[in-house]
Amino acid sequence: xxxxxxxxxxxxxxxxxxxxxxxxxxxxxxxxxxxxxxxxxxxxxxxxxxxxxxxxxxxxxxxxxxxxxxxxxxxxxxxxxxxxxxxxxxxxxxxxxxxxxxxxxxxxxxxxxxxxxxxxxxxxxxxxxxxxxxxxxxxxxxxxxxxxxxxxxxxxxxxxxxxxxxxxxxxxxxxxxxxxxxxxxxxxxxxxxxxxxxxxxxxxxxxxxxxxxxxxxxx
Amino acid sequence: xxxxxxxxxxxxxxxxxxxxxxxxxxxxxxxxxxxxxxxxxxxxxxxxxxxxxxxxxxxxxxxxxxxxxxxxxxxxxxxxxxxxxxxxxxxxxxxxxxx
Amino acid sequence: xxxxxxxxxxxxxxxxxxxxxxxxxxxxxxxxxxxxxxxxxxxxxxxxxxxxxxxxxxxxxxxxxxxxxxxxxxxxxxxxxxxxxxxxxxxxxxxxxxxxxxxxxxxxxxxxxxxxxxxxxxxxxxxxxxxxxxxxxxxxxxxxxxxxxxxxxxxxxxxxxxxxxxxxxxxxxxxxxxxxxxxxxxxxxxxxxxxxxxxxxxxxxxxxxxxxxxxxxxxxxxxxx
Numbered sequence: 001x002x003x004x005x006x007x008x009x010x011x012x013x014x015x016x017x018x019x020x021x022x023x024x025x026x027x028x029x030x031x032x033x034x035x036x037x038x039x040x041x042x043x044x045x046x047x048x049x050x051x052x053x054x055x056x057x058x059x060x061x062x063x064x065x066x067x068x069x070x071x072x073x074x075x076x077x078x079x080x081x082x083x084x085x086x087x088x089x090x091x092x093x094x095x096x097x098x099x100x101x102x103x104x105x106x107x108x109x110x111x112x113x114x115x116x117x118x119x120x121x122x123x124x125x126x127x128x129x130x131x132x133x134x135x136x137x138x139x140x141x142x143x144x145x146x147x148x149x150x151x152x153x154x155x156x157x158x159x160x161x162x163x164x165x166x167x168x169x170x171x172x173x174x175x176x177x178x179x180x181x182x183x184x185x186x187x188x189x190x191x192x193x194x195x196x197x198x199x200x201x202x203x204x205x206x207x208x209x210x211x212x213x214x215x216x217x218x219x
Numbered sequence: 220x221x222x223x224x225x226x227x228x229x230x231x232x233x234x235x236x237x238x239x240x241x242x243x244x245x246x247x248x249x250x251x252x253x254x255x256x257x258x259x260x261x262x263x264x265x266x267x268x269x270x271x272x273x274x275x276x277x278x279x280x281x282x283x284x285x286x287x288x289x290x291x292x293x294x295x296x297x298x299x300x301x302x303x304x305x306x307x308x309x310x311x312x313x314x315x316x317x318x
Numbered sequence: 319x320x321x322x323x324x325x326x327x328x329x330x331x332x333x334x335x336x337x338x339x340x341x342x343x344x345x346x347x348x349x350x351x352x353x354x355x356x357x358x359x360x361x362x363x364x365x366x367x368x369x370x371x372x373x374x375x376x377x378x379x380x381x382x383x384x385x386x387x388x389x390x391x392x393x394x395x396x397x398x399x400x401x402x403x404x405x406x407x408x409x410x411x412x413x414x415x416x417x418x419x420x421x422x423x424x425x426x427x428x429x430x431x432x433x434x435x436x437x438x439x440x441x442x443x444x445x446x447x448x449x450x451x452x453x454x455x456x457x458x459x460x461x462x463x464x465x466x467x468x469x470x471x472x473x474x475x476x477x478x479x480x481x482x483x484x485x486x487x488x489x490x491x492x493x494x495x496x497x498x499x500x501x502x503x504x505x506x507x508x509x510x511x512x513x514x515x516x517x518x519x520x521x522x523x524x525x526x527x528x529x530x531x532x533x534x535x536x537x538x539x540x541x542x543x
Contacts (some may be wrong), residue, residue: 027265
């Protein structure tokens, strides 16, 4: 797994360095101007957050049903990445909203549910850290319930009349905007792959250390 | 696991699908167009010739947002790297002790 | 067999509770004191701030619920009876349903006191649409208790269970509480927007079904060592 780090790191640095150039060349939005361009990494970060919740939830379910410790290690990595990418979403969003809506935050369904999803996974990390014995199972249950909230977060903007732009914004992008956007999504995916493999690797190394100490204890 | 338990679970999951669907259908109905907030946008409208003054408006916020992404991700990567170095160190020590 | 086991577990809990009435009394006392604190804070010169009553009612219910959940399972832990229950040759999910039914009855009993009290102290027109109110309360309490029972049961063996129960329970059940609060707040308006109330109610039902399914599905693997 370690062999992947170098290429992934170089690739993601190149992609992230190229992203501002492409974003700068994209057409401006009629009413929002430059500030609309926060969209090019707010939305990919949100996508990664949801992807991560699914990774965490699905591998938690596998861990619960099959009792495989490998699945738990993947779930922990996923859970931590939900919090990291969620933080990016929750910081870049208000920066855009300050100009577009005139306020940093409104309590509408989309923002509230996204914040809740983030909080559930913060709780997940707290439980994993301070839960003591049995925390892995507790966390797994929490992740499954957290994952159940994701579809709700996604559809909330289309169901309720919220101030947040709808999901159709992405599918109706004109060509000039679509290319930089999907480029950014790709850059985030590569970055995600890098962070994810590194994080899972860390968890595997930890398990090995623990195993060694257990064996040493037996002697 | 007895068959009844399985039946109950089967029923529950089917009911879950139905209820979710029902909620979606209900909520999609026009009866629920609601409340005070102006509707969110459903598409972006690109323009070609925005006056230069408007182009750079609120540039600081845009730069801040991009910096948050860069710094945040790199920080997380660095934290993982440091934790990994520490664990590798532990691993080496544990292995040498075993010998 | 499944439902008989569930009913037996529920009857066991109720018998223990009826003998001492400890959980009902302490929970009620706590919830009533919560409401009184809010009444001091939000009622000024006979005027209530906004939709405060709906929020306060649901806060009281969720606090009372957390307390009741903790106490119910603390009792099991104290007497080491949960282990005995788990060793019994019955389905685990039936035990879960039994515990859930017991906690639901307890919370409904508490709501019988709390709802009139809130209506009185905040002069809120809670009873203008009794059927909708009962629906909201029943669906909301069920959603809260379904997740709560699962986590409280799991936490019996954890070290810091008193802290962890709210940490786990509140983020997951906030959607249910929000739907309950918004639905109840609509009932307080002079002209009740029935369609919106039904919308929140159906959202509550959807959450109930999802939470119950997930709980039934995960209870067995979670409670197995």
